[in-house]
Amino acid sequence: MHTTDGGATWTAQVSSVPETLYRVYFSDHQNGVAVGDLGIVRTTNGGATWTRQVSRTARPLRGVHFIDANTGAVVGDFGTILHTTTAGEVATSVTPLPISPKLLTIEQNYPNPFAASTAIPFVVSRGGHVSLSVYDLLGREVAMLVDGVLPAGRHSVTWNAAGLASGVYLGRIDSGIERRGIRMVLMR
Numbered sequence: 001m002h003t004t005d006g007g008a009t010w011t012a013q014v015s016s017v018p019e020t021l022y023r024v025y026f027s028d029h030q031n032g033v034a035v036g037d038l039g040i041v042r043t044t045n046g047g048a049t050w051t052r053q054v055s056r057t058a059r060p061l062r063g064v065h066f067i068d069a070n071t072g073a074v075v076g077d078f079g080t081i082l083h084t085t086t087a088g089e090v091a092t093s094v095t096p097l098p099i100s101p102k103l104l105t106i107e108q109n110y111p112n113p114f115a116a117s118t119a120i121p122f123v124v125s126r127g128g129h130v131s132l133s134v135y136d137l138l139g140r141e142v143a144m145l146v147d148g149v150l151p152a153g154r155h156s157v158t159w160n161a162a163g164l165a166s167g168v169y170l171g172r173i174d175s176g177i178e179r180r181g182i183r184m185v186l187m188r
Contacts, residue, residue, distance in 0.1 A: 002047050020125065020152070027066040031087075035061035035074050037125055042087070055082060060105075077105075104130070106173045106180045109159070113185035117160040120145070120182070122173055127151045134159060134184070135170045142169065161186050 001010040021036035032043045039055040055061065059080045066072030074082040105123040112118060124130055132146035142164060145157045161169070166188045172181045 022060075022062045023064050025064045025066055025072070027069050027072070031066070031069040033064050033066060033072065033074075035064045035076070040064075040074060040082075057082065103128075103175050103178050104173050104180050106132075106171060106182050108182055109171065109184050113187040114161070115187060116162065117158055118184060119156050119158050120171055120184075121154065121156040123154050124150050124152050124175075128175060130173065130175055132157060132171065132173045135172065137168055137170070146173075159184075 001012060003010050021034045021041070024032055024034040026032040030044055030046050032047060034041050034050070037060045039057075040053040040061060041050040042053050043050050055074070057076065057080055059077045061074050061076035061080065061082070063075040064072065070087045071085050072083075074080075076082075103125050105125075107121040107123075109118040109120045120132065122132065127150060129148065130146055130150045131144070133141050134143040134145065136142050143159060143161075145159055146155075159171075164186060166186050169184045169186060170181055171184055172179060
């Protein structure tokens with residue numbers, strides 16, 4: 001949404017990028033940057049049009065701040081920090097490699113190690129069927145935590161490991177297209 005009167009009225013806008021955008025920052029009324037799952041988009045006309053920029057990372061970007069139209073920083077998952085003094089324009093000719101966007105992200109459970117139960121956060125970038133299972137080190141499924149259609153967004157499930165022995169367990173999320181996993185330690 002866009003406003004020119006301090007929020008009294010709002011006009012819908014479309015960024016022309018299909019992915020989720022998390023943050024937007026305008027250094028002045030014309031120059032703005034938005035970041036999200038697949039990178040960075042920029043406007044130089046108050047948000048009327050947005051163009052994709054080369055971010056050189058496949059990690060989701062979650063924060064942005066500029067001190068003027070050219071100088072700023074972007075932060076993202078796994079300690080990603082990007083800095084620009086050229087409004088994000090690439091100084092040399094670069095042909096980016098095609099990046100397959102992550103449909104799933106499973107985050108480390110917490111607490112880890114845990115004594116009885118633990119929370120397992122995960123992100124579904126596009127809604128669809130998702131399963132989340134827990135396996136022992138012999139590859140045997142010991143728990144099915146999620147098995148169904150989920151909407152896009154951030155989710156969390158709690159695993160109660162009652163009745164299981166101390167040890168290392170593997171959490172695996174699967175969309176049918178992608179699989180991701182984490183290692184969890186149960187200590188009684």
